[in-house]
Amino acid sequence: MADQASSLNSLLASEERAQVDEFFFSRSGLASTTAETYSASWWDFLTWCKSHGHEAIPASPGAVAEYLEDRRHYSLSTIRNRLSAISFAHEHLELGDPTSEGRAAEVRKSITQEKREEEIRSPGEQLGNRPYPPSEIIRGGLPLLRDYLACLNEGSVGDPGEEGTARHERWWSWQGRHEQVRETWLDSFISEEKASAEAMTDGQCKLVPEPEFSLSVMRDRALLLLMAAAGASRPEIARIDLVDVVPDDDCLLIGMRRKNGMPDRTIRLSGSDSVELCPIRAMTAWIVGAGLVGGPLFRAFDAHSNMKSSRISLSSINLLVQNAAELAGFNLDEWTPSRLKRSPRE
The missing domain is CATH 1.10.443.10 (Intergrase catalytic core)
Structure with missing residues (x-):
């Protein structure tokens, strides 16, 4: 089990997009459409973490909060997809969910409220x-x-x-x-x-x-x-x-x-x-x-x-x-x- 977790961790932390795709399409058990969405979302988070000096797996709530602030201009549905992918990756490796704790949870709530207030009517x-x-x-x-x-x-x-x-x-x-x-x-x-x-x-x-x-x-x-x-x-x-x-x-x-x-x-x-x-x-x-x-x-x-x-x-x-x-x-x-x-x- 430890070897398997290490292997999955390597895929999720890889600098090669193909290995990230392998995790979500072949190792996660997700439907193809969900795997496609999660893979793109995780890759965005992973590359952001590498460029900002943060660990992506396991990620800290502070890093997730900073990431959310940087992606605040995204639509609410896109932000939710990003968060779902981050949660899924951590839960799959039996790690704590960094999106639901501390500052990450606060920023998530703030952005959700902001986006709902901005909902456009006709x-x-x-x-x-x-x-x-x-x-x-x-x-x-x-x-x-x-x-x-x-x-x-x-x-x-x-x-x-x-x-x-x-x-x-x-x-x-x-x-x-x-x-x-x-x-x-x-x-x-x-x-x-x-x-x-x-x-x-x-x-x-x-x-x-x-x-x-x-x-x-x-x-x-x-x-x-x-x-x-x-x-x-x-x-x-x-x-x-x-x-x-x-x-x-x-x-x-x-x-x-x-x-x-x-x-x-x-x-x-x-x-x-x-x-x-x-x-x-x-x-x-x-x-x-x-x-x-x-x-x-x-x-x-x-x-x-x-x-x-x-x-x-x-x-x-x-x-x-x-x-x-x-x-x-x-x-x-x-x-x-x-x-x-x-x-x-x-």
Whole structure:
């Protein structure tokens, strides 16, 4: 038995993906679909542990907690798969479950609660009793965004069927955090950079799709315009939350955070007379059209074009840029998120 446990331990700690697959597909007794999910989940945890100097098997609750914080942007279902794989591997070797103890259990509970609060309902439900016509959503810009955010602060945007107490609590949560974050991004110790569509090249402008009353198009327009105008990287774009978007005078402040969540800098985004290339109108259209009430700014979509509560992934941003370049008739090898970020002059 000791030899068998040692052999399984070696497979789970291996630097070869094929040996990890051998454990889950041949030694675990799991169904093939579950084995596939657990193998991918464990490999992600294993490689993360190796790169951060932690033991994966047996793992400590502290290491699991740190891993969860690093993967906090994942969807709740993906996080659950990761945790299930970690639990299964340890239980299979008759080791204690590091996901249900100490700080790991606390972080797990915190993330679960956060993700549930971010669950996205339909745009019509979220707009409540204040629907906006498509033309106003596309063209409204800052005045519309100010009105929409004011509705959030008043607690009048949300699920019409939500109980009064729950809505009141959500309002206090949103208002408190929004005011706190606004003060952060306006603080004199946070560096500020100016950005506008005027800095974009002809190629970058052609990459942006025409305005359309479609959630995916509105998201893509806002993301592409922000990335090109502000020179923002993919991780910076993915980390932005709705509360990091702050109207200020005739500009829109976008707070950029570091990987650990600490404020990095503020982008002061200026508008444009062109509806097609105005980053403020594009951001407003996405926020209001999607009925965002909190959580990540740029969301993922499922295979049926339904908006999810999880953040857009870096690979999805890659694909978004590649698809836009293909539709614009560009050479795909020459158009990447890095080039879009650099804002090269042509």
